[in-house]
Amino acid sequence: MLKIENLTAEVEGKPILKGLNLNVQAGEIHAIMGPNGAGKSTLAKVLAGHPTYEITGGSITFKNQDLSELEPEERAHLGLFMSFQYPVEIPGVSNRQFLQIAYNAKRKARHEKELSLPEFEEILNEKMKSMEIRTEFSQRNVNENFSGGEKKRNEILQMAVLAPELALLDETDSGLDIDAMRIVAKGVNQLMNPQMGLILITHYQRLLDYIKPDYVHVMLDGRIVQSGDASLALELEDKGYDWLIKSPEGEEQ
Amino acid sequence: MSDSAAMFEQSDYKYGFVTDVETDSLPKGLNEETIRAISAKKNEPDFLLDFRLKAYERWLESEEPKWANVNYPKIDFQGITYYSAPKKKPLLNNLSEVDPEILKTFERLGIPVEEQMRLSNVAVDLVFDSVSIGTTFKKKLEDAGVVLCSISEAMHTHPDLIKKYLGSVVPIGDNYYATLNSAVFTDGSFVYVPKGVHCPMELSTYFRINDKESGQFERTLVIAEESSYVSYLEGCTAPAYDNNQLHAAVVELVALDNAQIKYATVQNWYSGNPTTGLGGIYNFVTKRGRCAGVNSKISWTQVEVGAAITWKYPSCILQGDNSVGEFYSVALTNGRMQADTGTKMIHLGKNTRSTIISKGISADTSHNTYRGLVKIAPRAAGARNYTQCDSMLVGDRCSANTFPYIEVGNASSQVEHEASTSKMNEEQLFYFQSRGISKEDAVNMIVNGFCKDVIKELPLEFAVEAQKLLAIKLENSVG
Numbered sequence: 001m002l003k004i005e006n007l008t009a010e011v012e013g014k015p016i017l018k019g020l021n022l023n024v025q026a027g028e029i030h031a032i033m034g035p036n037g038a039g040k041s042t043l044a045k046v047l048a049g050h051p052t053y054e055i056t057g058g059s060i061t062f063k064n065q066d067l068s069e070l071e072p073e074e075r076a077h078l079g080l081f082m083s084f085q086y087p088v089e090i091p092g093v094s095n096r097q098f099l100q101i102a103y104n105a106k107r108k109a110r111h112e113k114e115l116s117l118p119e120f121e122e123i124l125n126e127k128m129k130s131m132e133i134r135t136e137f138s139q140r141n142v143n144e145n146f147s148g149g150e151k152k153r154n155e156i157l158q159m160a161v162l163a164p165e166l167a168l169l170d171e172t173d174s175g176l177d178i179d180a181m182r183i184v185a186k187g188v189n190q191l192m193n194p195q196m197g198l199i200l201i202t203h204y205q206r207l208l209d210y211i212k213p214d215y216v217h218v219m220l221d222g223r224i225v226q227s228g229d230a231s232l233a234l235e236l237e238d239k240g241y242d243w244l245i246k247s248p249e250g251e252e253q
Numbered sequence: 254m255s256d257s258a259a260m261f262e263q264s265d266y267k268y269g270f271v272t273d274v275e276t277d278s279l280p281k282g283l284n285e286e287t288i289r290a291i292s293a294k295k296n297e298p299d300f301l302l303d304f305r306l307k308a309y310e311r312w313l314e315s316e317e318p319k320w321a322n323v324n325y326p327k328i329d330f331q332g333i334t335y336y337s338a339p340k341k342k343p344l345l346n347n348l349s350e351v352d353p354e355i356l357k358t359f360e361r362l363g364i365p366v367e368e369q370m371r372l373s374n375v376a377v378d379l380v381f382d383s384v385s386i387g388t389t390f391k392k393k394l395e396d397a398g399v400v401l402c403s404i405s406e407a408m409h410t411h412p413d414l415i416k417k418y419l420g421s422v423v424p425i426g427d428n429y430y431a432t433l434n435s436a437v438f439t440d441g442s443f444v445y446v447p448k449g450v451h452c453p454m455e456l457s458t459y460f461r462i463n464d465k466e467s468g469q470f471e472r473t474l475v476i477a478e479e480s481s482y483v484s485y486l487e488g489c490t491a492p493a494y495d496n497n498q499l500h501a502a503v504v505e506l507v508a509l510d511n512a513q514i515k516y517a518t519v520q521n522w523y524s525g526n527p528t529t530g531l532g533g534i535y536n537f538v539t540k541r542g543r544c545a546g547v548n549s550k551i552s553w554t555q556v557e558v559g560a561a562i563t564w565k566y567p568s569c570i571l572q573g574d575n576s577v578g579e580f581y582s583v584a585l586t587n588g589r590m591q592a593d594t595g596t597k598m599i600h601l602g603k604n605t606r607s608t609i610i611s612k613g614i615s616a617d618t619s620h621n622t623y624r625g626l627v628k629i630a631p632r633a634a635g636a637r638n639y640t641q642c643d644s645m646l647v648g649d650r651c652s653a654n655t656f657p658y659i660e661v662g663n664a665s666s667q668v669e670h671e672a673s674t675s676k677m678n679e680e681q682l683f684y685f686q687s688r689g690i691s692k693e694d695a696v697n698m699i700v701n702g703f704c705k706d707v708i709k710e711l712p713l714e715f716a717v718e719a720q721k722l723l724a725i726k727l728e729n730s731v732g
Contacts, residue, residue, distance in 0.1 A: 048687045051679065076689035088684040091675065092702020101698065102688040109689070141702070158688060 001026050001197050002166055007058035008222075009046045016042040018222035019058070024166065027194040031208055031233060032201045034219035035241045040201045041085060043219070044170040048082040049075050062166065076102075077109035081164030083155040085171040090142035095154065098142045099124060099161050106162060127160040131187050149180035156187040166197040173207040185210030205233040218244055279336040285309065288436055291336050295405050295439075298412055304420065308435030311426040318429055321593040322622040322654055323562050325497075325535065333499060335437045335470070397453050399483070400445040404472050407443035414445060418476055422505040422543045422570070430501040430564075431539035434470045438503065441471035446481040446512075455712055457486040473504040477512035479546065484515040486715055497525075497561060502538045510546030510573065515554070517711055518567075519719055522559040527588025527617065527729075533561025540567035541597075544576035544605075552579040553596065554710040556719040558726050561590060566624065568597035571605035571633075578607040581707040585723060586619035586651070587730050595625035595656075600636040600666070609640040612704050613655075614723075616647035616730035622654040631662035642672040645703050647730050675703075682731065696731050697724040 002024040009017040016039045024030055034040050046053045047060065049072035060067040067075060090098065103123075104114040115123070124138060133153060143151050152172055159167055169188065173181050188211055192198055200211060208216075208230065216233045218226040218241070225244055226232065279290055288309055292302040317328075394401050400411065408415055423431050442458045458473070477483050500522065506514050525533025536559075542551035553567035569578030580596035598607035607627065615621035627638045644653035659668055677699055685695035700723050701708065708716050 048683075050683055072683060072686035073689050073691050076687055082687055084684065084687075088680050090681060090684070090699065090702065092705055093698050097698070098685075098688070098690075101694065102685075102690050105689040105691070105694070162688065 001063055002199075003059075003061040005059050005061075007046070007060060008056045009042060009053050010056055011042065011053055015056070016053075016222055017046065020219075020223055022217065022224060024197040024199060026165070026197055028215065029192065029198045029200065029211065029213045031213035031216045032199060032219055032224075033203070033205070033216060033233060033236060036203075038219040039222040040219055041170055042222075044082055044085075044168050044201055047075075047168055048072055048080065073105065074109070076162070076164075077106050079165030081159050081162055081167045083152075083159060083167065083169040083172050085174060087143045087146075087151040087155055089144045089146075091144050093142050094138065095140055095142055095157075096121070096124060096138040099138075099158065102158070103161055124161060127157065130190065131157055131160055132183070133157055148175040149177070149184075152176060152180070152184050153187070156184055156191075160187070160191055163191075165195065166199070167191075168199045168201070170201045171203065172200070173202055173204065178206075181207065182210060205237045208233050220244055277337075278334050281334050282331045283309075283333070283335055283437065287335050291437060291439060294336065295408070297405075297408055300412075300416055301408060301419075304425065305436050308425045308432050309437075312429070312432040312436055315426070315429050315432055318564075321564050322620065322624075322656075323564065323591040323593050325562055325591075328497075328499060328535070330433075336439055393453060398447045398450055399452050399456075400443065401456050402443055404438075404441045404443045404474060407445075407474075411443070411445065414476060415443075415474070418474055418505065418507055419472075420505075422507060422541045423503050423539050428539060430537040431503050434472060434501050434503045434539070438470045438472035441473045441502070442475075443473075444475040444483060444485060446477045446483045448478040448481060450478075450481045452481070452483040455484050455486055457488070469498070469500045469502070471502045473502070475504075475506045475514055475516070477506075477508045477514050477549075479509045480511040481509075482513045484517070484712065486517045486519070486712065488519045488521070488715075497533060497535055499535045500538065500560070501535075502540075504538070504540040504567075506540075506542030506551055508542065508544050508546060508549035508551050508576075511548045512546060513550040513552075514542060515552045515710075516540075516542070516567070517554040517715060518556065519711075519715055519722070520555065520557045520559055520563075521722060523561075524559045524588060524590045525561040530561070530589035533590075534559070536560035536563045536565060538563075538565045540565065541570065542568070542578070543570045544573050544578060544602075546576070547573040547602070548575045549573050550577040550579070552581070552710065554581040554707065555583070555594075556707070556711070556722070557582070557584040557592065557594060558722050559590075560592075563590075563592040563594050565594045566596055568599065569607065570599045570601065571607065571636075572601045573605075574602040575604045575606075576602055577605070579710075580607075580609045580611070580625075581710045582611045583614070583704045583707045583719070583723070584612070584621060584623075585614040585616075585726055586621045587616040587647075587726055588619060589617070590619040592620070593622040593624055595623045597626040598628070598638060600627075600629040600633040600638070602633060604635040604637075605633055606636070607638045609638070609642070610706050611640075611642045612707055613642075613644045613653055614647065614700065614703070614727075615644070615651035615653050616727055618650045620652050620654075622656065624656045624658075626658040626660070627668055628658075628660045629662050629666045629668070634663055634665045636663075636666040638666075638668045640668075640670045641706075642670070643703070644672075644674045645700075646674065646676045647727060677731070692731065693724070693728065696727050700724065700727060 004022040007017050007020040032040055055068050100120045107114050213230055216228055217224045288305045425435050426432055446452050508514050522534035522536055544551055551569050557563055571578050578598050584592045584594050586592050596609055611623050613621040613623055623642050629636045642655050646653055655672055657670055661668055682692055682695050701720050708719055711719055
């Protein structure tokens, strides 16, 4: 469903992605790992359409459409979802209001009937229940005064409500203690289904103890330099990234 | 004309049209003769002419205030027309006597008067340039004993009330612009709610400056007798001219024992060309309420989104014991607008309480200042104030300032002040967009979320209009 070919992108004139290739099929979980500065978060932002990141070459195709042509909201309507590494606080806007408008915007774009507040609340309550989130969560302003763990859970709740076809979780585990991570991982596993693709961006392999990837990719200096199965993550845990930096194509020989 | 038409297009200001009606104007300029002429045209009682002349004397001796955080070239007070009225007999009994051109104007402003009379429970007084055009719903108000009429009419019908209360809250020599207003005011609204009466509908005034060189000096007086209640709304617009027009109004509110007055304003004067800063209204207004009686309450709610320069501090003098003052404000500046606005809460009575909620939004290269005074007199034992003052910046070329002044004269009072500054930023907008919400809707939700504590104080139909106005104003300011 997602095909990235030879993608290059820059921020304020500085090249970050330098020819990246990735293929994700429905039902697959891909983990992208790599040290700080490798370009992992840039990849996420480029996919979601952040305005400061400029695509300079290559292509991104999602559900046979050229993503680079689309506004961020159009990508969302198409079924893309990015969970933010640092979710943004929106004072004065309640979670429920935010989610209802987001939900209806997607339905409207797909020529489906928009839901009234009571209709939507039924869906929201059900999602919150299955995610074990307290009901007062929906009355609070989006991420305002949320703890780190609450912010990440809120991202996963948004994902549950918006039911994306491709979800991109950017460092969802960062800043979480082990209990919070377990809860978030449980939520993600519940949402994962055979029609959906999932990309996990992470520093550490510990998240992968809870969400089992089908593929693990190592990103270095704007490229994927190594791909493998879940065992690659364990190897990285053991050996670090240095052996890959020293001979980027090393594994091929 | 073609200039102003061009301005109109550039500014997207939909109230920027000019209505072609014959006016009856005095020559430009201000002297004692002008004042006598205004008074004579309005066939005023002698005490009013004295009031005006005293004010004029005081005005000649006073100086323009310089302390506000705004910049503008010196105003030529001799270049202003002080009286401009549509050329029809000013005293009208019903709307059918109003010049159809003027009624058309109000329709273009989105106040279909007929519709309002029929559908909604709003009584409207329309002030066009300086003269009140006609008051709807007079009959129903009369039955309740409520008086809503133009102040020129009230001078003849209720001279004792005018004599007693005019200048009782904003005295003749109060400040430069109020003093000027006292000398030259031409019309405005008068409201009187008798003892024990709960006014049966929202009262509303629409102000419109049409003439290119006229100043608008309206005077509003609202009196709420013991145990009465009234809610009053005003809206303001003006055509887009490339010269500056002066609007120096005075509003006085008096609440006696157990009375309550709610006064709301949605101000959308033409704010000048957003790029060059040319034109626009100077909105130099004095609004003050006196909670004269025990347990009385005055609430000011304002949504200020227009005018080139705003200098305005709707205030409460909390004289009666246990009286309550409230100030809810949204001030939005964009383009090259400058606003210096806030409130004064003067606690004189025991256990008086006040609440100040101020939301300032600045965009583009505008300047937005909150200035407020909370003063608690030594005898105001047990007084309390809560102030919350939030600023939001849109973009990085605008500025926001907060100047809170607090003077507490006794040890049994409590004053709280909270302030915050936030920035509407690309990351917030991207967050909305990544969830499928368009940038326009995102701006709308962020701004209305920021302002909702104030907006919810407005009557419903005005709340909706205010929300739309805020969104429209910021449409072009967000990247």
